[in-house]
Amino acid sequence: MTTPLHPEIAAVTARLVARSEPTRTAYLARIRAASERGPARGRLACANLAHGFAASEPAEKRALIGSVKPNLAIVTSYNDMLSAHQPFETYPRALKKAVVKAGGIAQVAGGVPAMCDGVTQGRDGMQLSLFSRDVIAMSTAIALSHDMFDGALMLGVCDKIVPGLLIGALSFGHLPTVFVPAGPMASGLPNGEKARIRQLYAEGKATREELLEAESASYHSRGTCTFYGTANSNQLIMEVLGLHLPGSSFVNPDNPLRDALTRAAATRAVEITRQGGEYTPIGEVVDEKAVVNACIALLASGGSTNHTLHLVAIAKAAGIELTWDDLSDLSAVVPSLTRVYPNGSADVNHFHAAGGVPFLVQTLLRHGLLHEDVLTVSGRGLWRHTAEAKLSGDSVSWEEGAKVSGDLDVLRPASDPFAPDGGVRVLSGPLGRAVIKTSAVKPEHRLVTAPAMVFDHQDDFLTAFGAGELDGRDLVAVVRYQGPAANGMPELHKLTPALGVLQDRGRRVAIVTDGRMSGASGKVPAAIHVTPEAALGGPLARVREGDLITVDADGGLLSIDVSAEDLAHRESTGRAPLGDEWAGTGRELFAMFRASVGPADAGASIFPGVPTPFQEAPVVQPV
Known part of the structure; x- marks a missing residue:
């Protein structure tokens, strides 16, 4: 018997549908019109079409001319520096063979950049990390812009790459699209x-x-890093969104099942094209219910706080107006069901072995905590993602997934959670709005009131820590001018060990920042993504050394013991980097991004979203 949907989840979904009605209606009208027109290759002039298949084999040329067989675009983020993306080197050839066998053809339409936050952590290159998401979205759109395609296969895994690919794919929402993962490295x-x-x-x-x-023993081979940061949060979310094949997210690269799943993804991509008979455009898959499901999966699994940015931006690309308040309201009723590092000691391989995504989906469905009636690339119904992928010869078969967790220290049923809530809260107060992740923060550390120590760069904090200036005191580290308009909103994960040392010495410690801490934010309370950011005149710019600040994770409060009038009349102190201070490592090329990027609670995106038919085009001011 189907369990009724939790009333708060139903209420959040209803609000989301109502709020999004103008933009979602406009988006659907646009992609349905594109679907009716079909791929442009049927209308291309001879010279255009000849360019589109000049390098193809004769049989492929005949198929492309006839438009009888579906042509799939492969968009790849392959490079061999990222361990997670190195396996993609061999995927295009394997996918092409599988597509041909299934009755279609495929072309590598383009590549997108893929940078590693692990390499750039604490470095100037990290200031390009968040902006890379929107570059990837634009690169995806360029790859698909040739209009030669009936569907697409997206190859991506890590932090900004998957959200960027998805935002780009949603701009071609009439195309059926399957995302193809590569899996985590072995433990x-x-x-x-x-x-x-x-x-x-x-x-x-x-x-x-x-x-x-x-570090080398931790990050030791090809595949995704095994902690539950943004990369692995991406994989779980994409599966629950219905854009991965069931059970495919956490199969290791060297497992024969991985190769079989890759071939199966190609086959399925052919089947869901219009010519394949099960037309399933990505813009119809990513609807309001699917977005709510993605939020719930993030919360139940203790996933990356980066997705409080990415999910908002992804939803906007589909004409859906998701807010932080939606996430916070869902978090209040969605239980925490996993303990994967940094929220525990296990890694994603342990999670997968304990039952993984199939178990997580079935227990959430069983307790009315997910929308079941959604469209996926595998067909209608999220119950499909309760199945476990198995190798049968050299093919994939799907069997009933585990109904009991294989390790209750890692994965629990919704009837016996680790915590009754999802561990992501929105803080509000005179310093603005922020996100805090409490999954790994012990209850006794969730309320901190202490004097501010103010830093305008993470290196200043680390220098003070190394000099012993932070010893023997309670403090709230205010690390500001780290927002998207200031310096691209880098992750500040490099600060985590030092903050942990201070907390372990018995001090009351928290961090407040308009920057990011990522899925690796851990045991120290971190009020992150503060908006409005300091560089745009937000209150953080007027905080002074010694101001008493309160971070109350359970109470949802981010406050300062200064009157509103006094705070408003203070002069800003510090500043964002200027001119040559924000140059080198390619940063000067992204000045336009800093000038046009939106606030954190709107996804920190340079894209304005889907205009309604009644909106005028945005006016771009000169920089």
Whole structure:
């Protein structure tokens, strides 16, 4: 018997539908008109079409001329520096063969950049990380803009790459699109041991050689990093959105099942084209119910706070007006069902072995915590994602997934959760609005009132920590001018070990920042994504050393013990980087992004969203 949907989830969905009606209606009208026109290759002039298949084999040329067989675009984020994306080197050839076998043809339509936050962490390159999402979206649109295609296969895994690919794909929402993952690397050094050595290094009690040995033992082979950060949050969310094949997200790259799932993705992509008979455009899959399901999956699994930005931007690309308040309201009723690092000691391989996505989906469905009646690339009904993928010869079969968790320390049923809520809250107060992730923060650390120590760059914080200036005191570290308009909103994960040291010494510690802390934010309370940001005149710009600040995760409060009148009349202190201070490592090329990017609670995006028929085109001011 189907369990009725939880009333709060129904209420959030209803509000989302009503709020989004003008933009969603406009979006659907646009993609349905594009669907009726079909791929442009049927209307291309001879010279245009000849360019489109000049490098193809004779049989492919005949098929493209006839428009009888579906032509699939492959958009790849392959490079061999990112461990997660290195496996994609061989995917296009394998996908093409499988597509041909299924009755279609395929072309590599384009590549998108893929940077690694792990490499750029704490470096100037990290200031391009969030902007890379929108670059990837535009690159995806360029790849598809040739209008030669009846469907698409998207190859991506990591932090900004999957959201960027999805935003770009949604701008071609009439195309059926399947996302193809590559899987996590095998487990290496246990996450708890890695964290211990990082903290010892921060205290000066471990050498750089010891730290590098630990890090190399953790990140040791091809595949996604195994902690539950943004990359693996991407994979789980894409599966629950219905854009991955069931059970495909967390199969290791060297597992024969991985290859079989890749071939199956190609076959399915052919089947859901118009010529394949099960036409399933991506813009119809990503609807309001699917977006709510994605939010619930994020919350139930303790996923990355980066998705409080990405999900808002993704939804906007489909004409859906998701807000932080929606996420906060859902978090209040969605239980926490996983303990995967940094919210526990296990990694995603342990999560997958304990039952993984199929178990998570079935227990949430069983307790009325997900919309079941949604469209997926596998067909209608989210129950399809309760099945487990198995290898049958050299093909994939789907069997009934686990109904009981294989490890209750890692994955629990909704009837016996780790916590009654999803661990993501919105904080509000005189300092603005912020997001806080409480999944890994012990209850006794969730309320901090302490004097502010103000830093305009993360290196200033680390210098003060190294000099012992933070010892022996309670503090709220205000790290400002880190928002999207200031310097691109880099992750500040490099600060986590030092903050953890101070907390372990018995101090009351928190961080307040208009920057990001990512899915790796851990045991120290972190009020992040503060908006309005300091660079745009937000209150953080007027915080002074010693101001008493309160971060109350349970109460949803971000306050300062200064009257509203006094705070408003203060002069701003500090500033965002200017001119040559924001140059090098390619940063000067992104000045236009800094000038046009939207606020964090609107997805920190440079895109204005889907205009309604009654909106005029936005006016772009000169920089």
